[in-house]
Amino acid sequence: EDQVTQSPEALRLQEGESSSLNCSYTVSGLRGLFWYRQDPGKGPEFLFTLYSAGEEKEKERLKATLTKKESFLHITAPKPEDSATYLCAVQGLMTTDSWGKLQFGAGTQVVVTP
Amino acid sequence: DGGITQSPKYLFRKEGQNVTLSCEQNLNHDAMYWYRQDPGQGLRLIYYSQIVNDFQKGDIAEGYSVSREKKESFPLTVTSAQKNPTAFYLCASSILGQQPQHFGDGTRLSIL
Numbered sequence A: 001e002d003q004v005t006q007s008p009e010a011l012r013l014q015e016g017e018s019s020s021l022n023c024s025y026t027v028s029g030l031r032g033l034f035w036y037r038q039d040p041g042k043g044p045e046f047l048f049t050l051y052s053a054g055e056e057k058e059k060e061r062l063k064a065t066l067t068k069k070e071s072f073l074h075i076t077a078p079k080p081e082d083s084a085t086y087l088c089a090v091q092g093l094m095t096t097d098s099w100g101k102l103q104f105g106a107g108t109q110v111v112v113t114p
Numbered sequence B: 001d002g003g004i005t006q007s008p009k010y011l012f013r014k015e016g017q018n019v020t021l022s023c024e025q026n027l028n029h030d031a032m033y034w035y036r037q038d039p040g041q042g043l044r045l046i047y048y049s050q051i052v053n054d055f056q057k058g059d060i061a062e063g064y065s066v067s068r069e070k071k072e073s074f075p076l077t078v079t080s081a082q083k084n085p086t087a088f089y090l091c092a093s094s095i096l097g098q099q100p101q102h103f104g105d106g107t108r109l110s111i112l
Helices: none
Strands: A003-007 A010-014 A019-026 A030-038 A045-050 A056-059 A062-066 A070-075 A084-092 A102-104 A108-113 B004-007 B010-013 B019-025 B031-037 B044-051 B054-057 B064-066 B076-078 B087-094 B107-111
Touching (some): A003 A102, A010 A019, A019 A084, A030 A062, A030 A070, A045 A056, A045 A062, B019 B107, B044 B064
Parallel strands (some): A010 A108
Antiparallel strands (some): A003 A019, A056 A062, B004 B019, B019 B076, B064 B076
């Protein structure tokens, strides 16, 4: 069964203090790894898709990287508006028993203070 | 703008009552999904539908029902059989067979 573990559960940063979030996964063949941002009381907002080890994607102060066992979301010089919960999800290969559904981690809650 | 609209934003259920959560999308997506989000847990899949008039159970379908009569709409009914319905419910859609999924802004269901 596909599993996703995110760490830490919560992260408090000073504005400008760079850090990384971890997403460890086990999956029977990776079709894709997805990062989402979720603000309180809102639905997740899609950020990135990563498909293979070594791949990197960037958007403003966020950079996602992927290895065969984990993904990192690096936040460089964060601002208060980067405060949110960041969710990681994996999609495994489609089999007779699996249609390739997403398996989500519990998320990392990030608070950036001025 | 294209997107997913969930309503209501807040919903309260009395004991023994069925309640229905609305989800409408204008993204022309074939696939639609319902998730439940509880504090400290990842999103869990309740039901999904890949085409009109067809849907499949997810990991936690007991106590829930859905219908898919139109491509744009995928309502979720939380029945009285669901003994712990208090949660944040999220609807999503995607192009058939593809990711990523795009989400609505959720409905928070509480018990009176």
